Amino acid sequence: MNSLPHGGLALAALDEQLLQPGVKGLPITAPLRQGALGVQGWNVLRGDTSFPVALLKASALRHNLDWMRRFCAQYGVTLAPHGKTTMSPQLFGAQLANGAWGITLASATQVQVAHRFGVRRVLLANQLVARADINSVLQLMHDDPAFEFFALVDSVAGVTRLADALADHPLARPLPLLVELGLAGKRAGCRTDAEAMVVARAVAAAPNLQLAGIEGYEGLLVSDQRDDDLRAVNDFVARLAALARACDEERLFGGAQIVLSAGGSGYFDLVARGFAGIEGMSRPVLAVLRSGCYLTSDHGSYLRQIGELDVREEGHAALGGAALQPALEVWSVVQSRPEPGLAILGMGKRDASYDIELPIPLVWHRPGPGAPEPLPAGCAIVKMNDQHAYLQLPAGFDLEVGDLVGCGISHPCTTFDKWPLLLAVDDDYAVRYAINTFF
């Protein structure tokens, strides 16, 4: 069920929709059929688009999709990429077409979006708690027998809420749940193995629920001491595996397999190694990674994390050497040169991530032919307002009003959510197609 069955129609309908003037990045003055966007002949370097504009480099997307497919094959794991990163039906489709087992999501409304566009296997990496949210997911499961859905649970209170909801709205099949193991001082999840066992037993004992697996999120283990982080990640992955084994010894799991899931976008190799070769369980173990940011990577936080991963996994040369490539850029125009050393860009908190670090200026270009040039050392975005960025220029380097500046970002999730539509470009920055998001 990796395909996009009737959701394919909804996906196709996106290309049939009329884009209205006013969509960020689009230079249109009359409605335009989205599917015709790629034949307008727009090129970002010629200054054909509106600015700011968010770009996805099509070749980098293809590389990353392929890289992750090969990674999973080589390490013997599957992938349910976190869809909250992009919330893009076209990108969900590309991930599923490149071997993803399903799509991970964070909320019930995100599940509805994914289902509407044809995703038929979802791992909700959260508890389902609010009444309306429980109901909307149960409705999808009721209406669509082909829709496979897994959610997390980390308390008996959570188990009871779901069991009560299912008693009121029975389904023809049990609701599969993964018990979440957490980390002291971090986010959700049982803090001790003993608590997790209590929750697992409660799931197994509830008539309409099924214990489908064990889940954790190691991505919060980020400190200044990277060696400590890596050790803590390995320990946590081992705890997840041990918890699964303990549940299996008590015969708490239902279903044909045991789902073991962890893995953000920084340590997924350690998770894959930790989950590899778990044997002797009562049924097959399916290791499911959940990296969302691999698809675009970035020029900041993930570039560094993937660089570390590359070093750790050097032996795995079959991955082809080339690591994940940054695919997401935000381009803007120099609005003002009010002082020496300062350029004001028409791009702000509405357009690019600022939660981990400010955007990373990469290249500049004066609209017209030719290729963009790297910005010299000393160029840095030092501040952003809602709609403006402050680009500091080193002595001896100047930009003019109207010059274009291409920025990388740090943390794809918080850039995607600022753009209802991104433009996929080829390596020459010719606009090829649109990517929609639904936040």
Place this chain on the structure above:
Amino acid sequence: MNSLPHGGLALAALDEQLLQPGVKGLPITAPLRQGALGVQGWNVLRGDTSFPVALLKASALRHNLDWMRRFCAQYGVTLAPHGKTTMSPQLFGAQLANGAWGITLASATQVQVAHRFGVRRVLLANQLVARADINSVLQLMHDDPAFEFFALVDSVAGVTRLADALADHPLARPLPLLVELGLAGKRAGCRTDAEAMVVARAVAAAPNLQLAGIEGYEGLLVSDQRDDDLRAVNDFVARLAALARACDEERLFGGAQIVLSAGGSGYFDLVARGFAGIEGMSRPVLAVLRSGCYLTSDHGSYLRQIGELDVREEGHAALGGAALQPALEVWSVVQSRPEPGLAILGMGKRDASYDIELPIPLVWHRPGPGAPEPLPAGCAIVKMNDQHAYLQLPAGFDLEVGDLVGCGISHPCTTFDKWPLLLAVDDDYAVRYAINTFF
């Protein structure tokens, strides 16, 4: 032209659109006509909506609209509220219906959105620089003779770009521009009066351009020394007025009036006072404030700034005493209680502002009848991930999984842009109507 002429149709069409399952906050499992949303009988306190959900308190919106209308009347100024705050056609309509002179915007695509929904007077508080952006605005001016548009300029380079564009695409009327005066070390704008005069003369000399006024933005004057800030604001406002007088003495202004514009959401009283009583100019002076955040205020940064304004303007009792009221709240559900003193909420960076400070927890409620209760001192959101918030609880106070928490936010702009649709509620949290945004 304060009304919403044919844009009224586009506005009405919003209520005719079918909302699809998956819109954040909506508990729907099938498409719903937006106009029918208010008769579904949903109440947030009963837990009828999906969570998280962004709420606008209708009574606070009405109060703030009325307060600002009275403020402007009393101080003898007009208002072009910054529409980038909300980017909501319904709220633009409410502001215009309550006496706003026009809508201020930040980018060409924002201008297109506003025009599409009937706004017929726009002050673009930015330079128009990119070719596609210049073209799209000139197209609107060409196609719609009733569309009044003003933009900023702060360099001869900017003047030249616009003059060249108009030479290529002549309009039947001149393009009105305001020269932007800036502040050293801050954003755009001429740094000296002499530079500003050079730009003003260039505008006046260009055949297709018209010098319509002088503009500045004092809102960036925020430091730890409030007295210094206020003095700097007053000085800057005086400089704007003096620059206008100097331009008038050189007879550089065109048009029937001189537009003098400043005023964010923190110091607009000082701007109004500074612009009051400017006399002896060659034509009438129109003082235009641009506050955007007055409409919803907030529970953080603007609550403090409006508190200071209330103290400063105590003598103006005719405003009725009651200051602007916070109208925007984000409600979420307790997802997990993994440790004593820690509740994990299903709300994150995708749902609430975090650029000035984290959301401010106000009240809690166990879904059902009754009113929400204030959260005790010691409750604080100490961290947010993309989709989660970490709510610290004081000793002796507990929340359960499934309890609702209502949060105020700090900085409306960066919460509005996270919600394509917000729900307007009455004082009992019954859902009354939808507010759309177009970011």
